[in-house]
Structure formats: C-alpha cells, structure tokens
Amino acid sequence: MATNLFNRHPWLKRIRHEWLLLLFAALAVLLACVDPQPWSRYKTWLQIPTLCGLLGLLIAIQGIRDSGLVQRVAGMLVMHVHSLRGVALLLVSMTAVLSMVLTNDVSLFLMVPLTLAIGSMSNLPVLRMAVLEALAVNAGSTLSPIGNPQNLLIWQHAQIPFPSFIMHLLPAAAVMFLLVAALAWFWMPKERVALHADRLDGHGVSRAMATLSILALALMVLMMQYHQAPLGALVLVIGFALFSRRTLACIDWLLMATFAAIFLGLGHFATLPIVGHALDTINVQQPLALFLSGIVSSQLISNVPATVLLLDRAKDALALAVAVNVGGFGVVIGSLANLIALRLAKQPHGMRLFHEVSLPFLLVCAPLVYLVTRLLA
Secondary structure: OHHHHHHHOHHHHHHOOOHHHHHHHHHHHHHHHHOOOOHHHHHHHHOHHHHHHHHHHHHHHHHHHHHOHHHHHHHHHHHHOOEHHHHHHHHHHHHHHHHHHHOHHHHHHHHHHHHHHHHHOEOOOHHHHHHHHHHHHHHHHHOOOOOOHHHHHHHHHHOOOHHHHHHHHHHHHHHHHHHHHHHHHHHOOOOEOOEOHHHHOOOOOOHHHHHHHHHHHHHHHHHHHOOOHHHHHHHHHHHHHHHOHHHHHOOOHHHHHHHHHHHHHHHHHHOOHHHHHHHHOOOOOOHHHHHHHHHHHHHHHOHHHHHHHHHOOOOOHHHHHHHHHHOOOOOHHHOHHHHHHHHHHOOOOHHHHHHHHHHHHHHHHHHHHHHHHHHOO
C-alpha cells in the first residue's frame, strides 16, 4: 500500500530518494522530541534569511537558463578553448574568482549551469567539473572576508581590517587553489574538446527574459548584501509569477526543504550540552588543536555552525578561519556549497564521486595548509 502511495504521488516518489532530506528531517524531529525548545530557537536555527536568499538565487538563475543566455555563453567559450584541460582550468579559475566577490553560493549558481550547458554541446565530463567547482569555491572564497558565511562571521566578530584578513588567508587559499588546479589538470582527460555540431546552433536568446533574470540576480545579491533577503525573494516570486510561472515551476523545491532540514537538525544538535562539554575539553588555544577542531567539527555539523561554536572559544580568529575553510572539504556537509554544486549538476552517482575525490583531497590539503601557514606565521 505504501508503494502505491509513492507511485501515485511523484513528489513522494522523489522524496523517497532524498536521503539527506530524510536523514536531517529525522534528526530534527528526534531532537525536537527529546529536547523541546521554544519556537524562537527553531526560528533562529531555520535561518529564514539564508533560505530566502537561496530561493531568490534559484529563481534568478533558472530564469537566466530559461532565457537561453547560458547556452549562448557556453557556445562562445567552447569555440575558443580547444582542450578539456584548458576548459577545466578556465572554469575552475572563474569559479574561484567569482566566489571571492559574489560569495561561494552565487558563484556556483552562475558556473554550474554554464558547465551543464558546455557539457551538453561537448565531451566535457560534467560531473567531474561540478566536483571541481565545489572544491574551487571553497578555495576561492577562503581568501575573501565576504566570500562565505564563516569568513563574514569571523571578520565581523574580530573586527579585522579587510586587507589584513586577505593577507593572512592568502597562503591557505593559495595552497587550496593550486591543489584544485592540479587536480583539474591531471583528472581531466588529455583530449581536445569535441563539439556536438548539432547542439551548437539553435540556442536563441530571449532578451526580455535574460534582462529580467539578470536584473533579478543583481537585485537578489544586493538585497542579501543589505540583509533584506526575504523582501528580495518576495519581489522575485511575485515578478516571475506574473511574467514566467514556468520558471517557478522548475525550481528545486526539495533542495530548499533539504537545507531547512539541515539547518534545523544541525542547529539544534550544535546547542546540545554534550557538544559544548566536548569542546570545553579541547585546548583550542593550541594551534594544532584549533586547526583539527575546526576541521573535525566542520565534518560533523558543517563549517558555519562549527564557526559559531568555536568563535568565542578561540583567541586566534584568523587561525579559526583557516581551519573551518579547510573543513569545507571532505564530507558533503562540510560546506553546504558542496551540496548546492551537486544538486545543480543533477548527475547520477554525484555524491559518491564527490566523496571519492573530496575526502582524499582533505587529507592532502589539511597538512599542507597547516605547514605553510605555520611556517609563514
């Protein structure tokens, strides 16, 4: 009977395969039962502004894809870069640079659809590129105080001058990016770009939709910058409901639900007394202990909640920034940007390939970053 219910409702059939959503929803419900909290705390853990920002970005980028603009740009790129390794290095570099300026999630929302479009008209391995771009945003956003949420928290909490933050994080970010670039070079096939001629043409661009969507993206980034993401998302929902309902229908609403479940589950878990007691037993004033604590806690609860937990305990805020940014590699929840990249790519076996690459990458990257930053301290 349960099987028939799933088959009759496509959404239920999809949810059955959303193991991250089910896992963290179960965690959130379990913790709510054994450790009930006031509604105000659940509202805080839910991170409504972040969810609204995610929704607004999803709408704007879907509109850009619907306009045909992404496909047109993809065609221009593949016509001018002739090797797969060259394409990979170009996309990785663009992803890393954009993440410094527009934050890691915005960078992925721009680059992964572009990668999908290039893959549709060439022999570019899309899943490999999506994994590389997830690693690249972690590397690139490390350098900037506004590159990711954990850096923004540390920068505002410690009142560190913008140039000082960049100079201190530069060695770690450089090591990370060089490793990602090396991986891109050696992991990509040593082949020329093979174009599917029948797919290069016929990508008309709707100027009206492209203009509306680009303006929507700029508005959403601006509203997020000024902490008005809910208002920005509301404006975009109303605008696209009036002019392009098809775009709203294509939004990955299960990704929104997955993020909400992760925020609730991990937010509640991070505040449990047992977690606080465990952290109190670690001497985070020791550089290696802080470095390892930031990485391990990021693997367990993601690097933004890990930053919140360790920020008041660690005297060296910049060392903490290095640790939690390195902690973005490894398991998929180390940085939620990893999950965004995989969901936007929508490739079979994406989670498995990501971990096959990201976990060894963390094991290589972490000691190198620690040695370089300690030598230059």
